[in-house]
Amino acid sequence: MTRVGFVGAGRMGGPMIGRLVESGHEVQALGRSDQKSRVVEELGARPVADVTEVPDGADVVIVCVFTDEQVRTVCLDDGLVAAMRAGSTLVLHTTGSPRTAQTVAAQNPAIAVVDAPVSGGPHNIAAGEVTLFVGGSDDAVAHARPILGAYGDPILHVGPLGAGQAVKLVNNAVFAAQIGLLGEAVALGRRLGVDEPKLLSAISNGSGASRVGGFVAAAGSVATFAEATQEFVSKDVDVVRKTAADLGSDLGLLDAVIDAGIRP
Template sequence: MTRIGFVGAGRMGAPMVRRLVEAGHQVTALGRTAEKCQAVRDLGAHAVTDLTAVGAGADVVIVCVFTDDQVRQVCTSSDLVSAMPPGALLVIHTTGSPRTAQTVAAGNPAVDVVDAPVSGGPHNIAAGTLTLFVGGSDDAVARAQPVLASYGDPILHVGPLGAGQGVKLVNNALFAAQIGLLREAVALGERFGVDEKNLLTSLTHGSGASRVGEFIAMRGSAAAFVDDTAEFIGKDVEVVREIAAELGGQLGILDDVINTGIRQ
């Protein structure tokens, strides 16, 4: 049994907590309010109201908050990491800058850090089939594997600390760009007199098929899919642009297509 601290038991985090509990781990999760504490208890976990209590005594702490800024607040501007025992493991699921995980690790050498951004949704977590792009040392990733396997498959070790975020950012740029391509394809189909829903369904069987195309076909409309996912896509695209700029580059043609995809 692994003692796990968890921060971010929301849309994505809640089913992770449930799967961790069902796998036999002892989970302590943050709940800022009485209502959220009860939600944590309903998942089978122990609820606490401060970050120090999340980290104290934990073998592994998992952070699954919404933004990179929130990761920095939790991991560098609180006592969470300093409360963790020496040799404990910190897992960051939030999509963000590779430098965030690296900065946390540099400031806390007694704790091992892995970045493990995810691809998939709550239904994948519930099924144990969430894709994880993991960056970190061989030893740290090997230690994280049994815990992450509670809800992750495949678990892809893609390189050193920060590499997981790099892969996820590229993935998200391609995801947004493919939405843009499909919106242009729908517009072309309209000029040819082809119904959007019929076009999207047909493309899933052709050489132009893609996973994004399958998602949009299930929704029945490219614009409706963007409406459903704009909050998440927009956040991730801004992170990609920001990190690319920090590294002295741009997204090039990808950005032109992305702008087509995420417009509303």
């Protein structure tokens, strides 16, 4: 049994905590209000009231919040990283800039940091089969892997610290671009007199099929799917554009279609 500290018992983090508890790990999770504490208890974990209590005695600490800014606030401003004991490992599931993970790691050289953004939803986590793009040293990833295995499969070690974020950002840029391409395909089909749901269903069974196309076909229309995914995809696209610009690059041809994929 491993003691795990957890910040972010929300839509994605909640199922992670549940899987960790079911796998036999002892979990202590941040619950800053009575309501949040009750949620943590219902998941089978022990609530703690302050960020600095989360890593107390923990071998691995996991952060699963919504934005890059929240990661910096929790890890740096609120003192999570400073409170972690030497030899422990911090896992960052939030999709953000590779530089954030590297900045966090620099604040406490006595700990290991792994960036492991998630591809999938709460249902994938609950089933123990969410995809994790993982960046970090071989030793750090090996240390975190038994914990991540409670809900992650596959766990893809894609390079050094920050590489997980880079892969996730590219993945989501391609995801948004595919939605945009499908929107253009539907517009072409409409001009040719083909009904959108029938076109999407047919493409899903042809050589133009893709995982995204299957999701869109199940939603019934490109607009419906784009509206349902706009919040998180828009956030990630903003991050990848900023990250590319910071590195003196851009999204190339992806930019030509990506806006159509994130605006319903």
